[in-house]
Amino acid sequence: MPDQLIFATEVILNGLMAGVLYALVALGFVLIYKASGIFNYAQGVMALFAAMTLVGIMNGQVPFAHLINAVFGGHITHFGWHIPALLAILLTMGVMVLLAWCVQRFVMRHLVGQEPIILFMATIGLAYFLEGVADLMWGSEIKTLDVGLPQGINLWIDEATFNIFGYGFFIDNLDIVATVIAALLVAALVAFSQYTKQGRAMRAVADDHQAALSVGISLNFIWIMVWSVAGFVALVAGIMWGTKSGVQFSLSLIALKALPVLMLGGFTSIPGAIVGGLIIGVGEKLFEFAIGPLVGGATENWFAYVLALIFLVFRPQGLFGEKIIERV
Amino acid sequence: MKKKLATVALGALMAAGPAMADLVFPSLSYRTGPYAAGGIPFADGYADYFTLLNERDGGIGGVMAKVIECETGYNTEKGVECYESTKGEGALIYQPLSTGITYQLIPKTTADDIPMHTMGYGRTSAKNGKVFSHTFNYPANYWDGASGAINYLLDENGGDLSGKKIALVYHNSAYGKEPIRTLEELSKKHGFELAALPVDHPGQEQKSQWLQIRRDKPDYVLMWGWGVMNQVAIQEAANIRFPMENFIGIWWSGAEHDVMPAGDAANGYKALTFHNVGTDYPLYDDLKTHVIDAGKAAGAGDQVGTVLYNRGLYAAMLAAEAAKKAQEIHGTADINASQMRDGMEALEMTEEKMTELGLPNFGPTFSVTCENHGGDALVGVTQWDAANKAWTLISEFKPTDGEVIGALIEEDSAAYAAENNIEPACN
Numbered sequence: 142m143p144d145q146l147i148f149a150t151e152v153i154l155n156g157l158m159a160g161v162l163y164a165l166v167a168l169g170f171v172l173i174y175k176a177s178g179i180f181n182y183a184q185g186v187m188a189l190f191a192a193m194t195l196v197g198i199m200n201g202q203v204p205f206a207h208l209i210n211a212v213f214g215g216h217i218t219h220f221g222w223h224i225p226a227l228l229a230i231l232l233t234m235g236v237m238v239l240l241a242w243c244v245q246r247f248v249m250r251h252l253v254g255q256e257p258i259i260l261f262m263a264t265i266g267l268a269y270f271l272e273g274v275a276d277l278m279w280g281s282e283i284k285t286l287d288v289g290l291p292q293g294i295n296l297w298i299d300e301a302t303f304n305i306f307g308y309g310f311f312i313d314n315l316d317i318v319a320t321v322i323a324a325l326l327v328a329a330l331v332a333f334s335q336y337t338k339q340g341r342a343m344r345a346v347a348d349d350h351q352a353a354l355s356v357g358i359s360l361n362f363i364w365i366m367v368w369s370v371a372g373f374v375a376l377v378a379g380i381m382w383g384t385k386s387g388v389q390f391s392l393s394l395i396a397l398k399a400l401p402v403l404m405l406g407g408f409t410s411i412p413g414a415i416v417g418g419l420i421i422g423v424g425e426k427l428f429e430f431a432i433g434p435l436v437g438g439a440t441e442n443w444f445a446y447v448l449a450l451i452f453l454v455f456r457p458q459g460l461f462g463e464k465i466i467e468r469v
Numbered sequence: 470m471k472k473k474l475a476t477v478a479l480g481a482l483m484a485a486g487p488a489m490a491d492l493v494f495p496s497l498s499y500r501t502g503p504y505a506a507g508g509i510p511f512a513d514g515y516a517d518y519f520t521l522l523n524e525r526d527g528g529i530g531g532v533m534a535k536v537i538e539c540e541t542g543y544n545t546e547k548g549v550e551c552y553e554s555t556k557g558e559g560a561l562i563y564q565p566l567s568t569g570i571t572y573q574l575i576p577k578t579t580a581d582d583i584p585m586h587t588m589g590y591g592r593t594s595a596k597n598g599k600v601f602s603h604t605f606n607y608p609a610n611y612w613d614g615a616s617g618a619i620n621y622l623l624d625e626n627g628g629d630l631s632g633k634k635i636a637l638v639y640h641n642s643a644y645g646k647e648p649i650r651t652l653e654e655l656s657k658k659h660g661f662e663l664a665a666l667p668v669d670h671p672g673q674e675q676k677s678q679w680l681q682i683r684r685d686k687p688d689y690v691l692m693w694g695w696g697v698m699n700q701v702a703i704q705e706a707a708n709i710r711f712p713m714e715n716f717i718g719i720w721w722s723g724a725e726h727d728v729m730p731a732g733d734a735a736n737g738y739k740a741l742t743f744h745n746v747g748t749d750y751p752l753y754d755d756l757k758t759h760v761i762d763a764g765k766a767a768g769a770g771d772q773v774g775t776v777l778y779n780r781g782l783y784a785a786m787l788a789a790e791a792a793k794k795a796q797e798i799h800g801t802a803d804i805n806a807s808q809m810r811d812g813m814e815a816l817e818m819t820e821e822k823m824t825e826l827g828l829p830n831f832g833p834t835f836s837v838t839c840e841n842h843g844g845d846a847l848v849g850v851t852q853w854d855a856a857n858k859a860w861t862l863i864s865e866f867k868p869t870d871g872e873v874i875g876a877l878i879e880e881d882s883a884a885y886a887a888e889n890n891i892e893p894a895c896n
Contacts, residue, residue, distance in 0.1 A: 148684055155676050207769055218771075273501075280769075281505035283700065283726040293708045293734075311683055313676075313708055382673065385704055387730030391503035391671045391697040398674065429677040439641040439667035441677060 144308070151302075151310045152430040153423050158316035160402075160422020161323045162381055167399040167406065167414040168326065169374040174408045175334075176343045176367040177249075179260045183268035185396025187240075187372055190275045192379030192388045194236050196284040199229040204278045226288035230376070237372030238365075240271075245364045253350065253360065272393060281390065286383040290318050319381045323415065326377060330370070330411050343367060347409075397442075404449035407462025416460060417449075424448045490803065491535035492528070492792060494519060494785070495555040497548055497565045500768070503671060504543040504696050506726045507777055509768055511566060512538065514781025516767035517760050521752075522789060524759040529792050530802040545569035552577065561809040562586055562788050568644045571604075576889070579603045584810040588784050589614070589720050589743055593647060594881035596843030598814065599893035601882065605813050607787070607844030608835045609743040609869075611693075612877060614719050615648035616869035617741050617848025618691050619655045621717070624864070631660030636687040638678055638694065638702055641667035645693045648719070652691075654873045672698025679705040692718040699727040707734030717741065717850070723860070724776040728853045736855035739863070741848055744783045744832045746860040748774035752827030776851075776860055783832055790826075791816050814839055833866035839895035843878075846871065 166188065173181040181187075197204060201220040210216060224232070248263050291314035299309035334340035345353040346363045354360055379388070382395050406417025425441040425448070433440045452460065496515050499508030519534040528534055537558055539551035548570030552563060563578060563585045565571050571591035578585045579602060587595065587606045595604035609617070623630055637652060639645035649665055656663040664687060666678045672694060679702075682690060690711065692702055699722045706716050714737040718727070723740020753774070760766050761773060772778040795804045795812025804812070817836040823829055835844030847866035854861060886893050 283506045442669040
């Protein structure tokens with residue numbers, strides 16, 4: 142096998158893994174859009190908020206410590222305990238449910254029936270508010286996140302591919318874990334939306350708020366549920382990305398990676414987010430590998446959008462999106 | 470003797486004179502946003518040094534120092550707004566802590582006759598004071614950094630880098646591209662092969678670059694990163710098992726928070742520097758007494774002694790020394806921005822002076838002149854010890870390649886002068 146082909150195979154595999162990480166972020170957008178027709182600009186910040194809360198709880202950090210110290214004096218920073226990762230994840234999930242309730246109670250509830258652009262603007266406000274709260278609550282410093290996920294080269298794959306091709310492939314253990322988790326997450330979410338009463342109610346709300354209300358579906362409950370699930374997805378994405386880079390404010394920028402995935406996969410399809418993520422991941426990595434050196438590199442960010450736009454020319458609703466037919 | 474007389478004369482002048490306004494040092498900080506982790510320690514160090522001068526010495530030359538902090542969020546537009554809103558407060562010097570803001574402020578500060586100090590960042594060719602009359606970038610700039618890294622590698626390789634492969638992983642921005650030209654010139658001079666690998670903002674995803682490094686197997690990797698790019702690069706280098714001792718970052722890629730997320734895997738990573746690390750200096754005893762224990766530390770007070778805190782402290786110290794020089798030159802303690810500029814242009818930092826200030830061996834010795842606003846361009850190297858969670862200076866501050874850098878500075882500053890109708894001159 143020629144060297145370039147071997148290298149390209151390694152790039153494709155890594156592209157698939159990167160695509161899964163993009164899809165994890167895109168999933169949160171899809172869930173909320175599917176249930177409420179809202180493009181949730183705050184999804185990236187929710188991932189940041191969730192990851193910061195998780196680290197804060199694990200390390201026993203006192204929330205709003207800087208504020209408390211400034212108002213009341215003193216130097217409290219930590220409670221002095223360390224909470225195991227699993228328990229901390231559960232507690233963080235509780236915080237995300239509380240956040241979902243707050244979003245519904247103080248923002249969305251007042252905007253029922255408003256134009257989608259109004260709802261979108263509300264999520265922009267929410268993003269900035271949440272970023273400020275996260276800063277105030279947990280501080281701006283970069284935090285190390287270790288929930289026990291493995292990182293680094295997978296030696297088994299390295300050795301196996303070396304024996305076959307004479308070149309060991311690099312696959313990150315963290316990416317393998319992310320793939321497994323994403324697969325489980327998607328299976329669970331698809332099953333939930335297709336086969337459970339709440340899932341069907343969620344889809345009904347997505348189709349028509351008023352009609353869903355008229356058949357007795359609680360809009361409040363559905364929205365809290367959807368924002369909670371999106372919060373859980375944000376937590377998973379935050380853990381994966383935060384483990385790689387430390388938990389810091391640029392985590393909120395991972396939303397930028399989800400946009401081409403959504404354009405390509407469609408805003409309403411959970412499998413679409415995954416397939417879209419994989420196509421974007423492989424496409425951008427292969428382009429960078431093959432064409433990048435000829436044009437000075439750093440092609441991934443813009444090529445992802447070019448790829449998505451090419452798909453949109455042929456399928457404006459995205460690969461798995463619902464085709465909207467408006468009759469005149 | 471002359472110095473003593475000048476001090477006595479200044480003291481007499483102050484005692485006899487009217488009440489004076491504070492010496493204003495605006496701090497264009499960023500305590501929020503994606504780059505806050507780097508902005509907070511610098512801003513804390515900057516503020517704490519002036520607090521120390523006020524508390525311990527009663528200010529600078531008897532006039533209290535006042536730090537006006539303005540949040541830029543590392544955003545160029547906000548940085549310019551901060552400049553416009555604070556310059557009327559009697560600002561003596563600006564340190565914008567951002568290359569983007571620096572580029573916007575070069576013409577503005579020149580027009581307003583306010584000096585700007587861009588220590589280790591900004592427009593490199595501002596070293597040519599004949600063209601950039603109000604911009605100073607002592608004690609070192611990006612091109613000094615590039616040359617410092619190569620000189621260090623030359624030392625490591627018995628003075629010969631021919632046939633070696635060096636990769637540059639850089640932030641795909643004006644900042645990240647700064648060293649490329651210098652490194653290209655140095656690669657011709659020393660015969661090493663250079664591969665430049667850009668990383669798009671913010672740098673959270675670098676798999677392609679590190680797969681390429683794994684395939685190409687460069688002998689050394691240099692990094693010009695900032696923010697999340699640093700942490701991800703160090704983690705990815707660890708993932709592909711690139712030897713950390715062969716990985717060298719610029720001084721903006723060498724703080725504690727850059728290496729901590731990778732844990733033990735970051736052990737041995739190196740970074741360039743133009744100041745020393747740690748807290749083992751007499752000045753820190755005074756800081757503890759007059760600032761920290763007195764509850765007057767800036768921010769949360771939890772950044773003391775970190776790399777970027779020390780850099781902020783050093784920046785403030787150089788500003789204060791320039792102010793003292795200006796007071797000495799103009800015979801008044803109540804200096805203005807124009808006089809401050811004169812003080813900066815006559816600044817001389819000797820080891821004797823650093824020792825007097827309580828910071829022996831903390832920074833390189835250098836002097837500033839009208840022709841040379843960049844100092845003596847001495848660069849050191851630090852290394853991360855993951856077990857002790859500490860940086861150590863492993864190479865003294867050494868000279869960089871003035872021949873290569875000087876020519877590039879001349880060329881770039883001449884182009885700027887031509888574009889802006891500036892007649893290079895020294896007054």
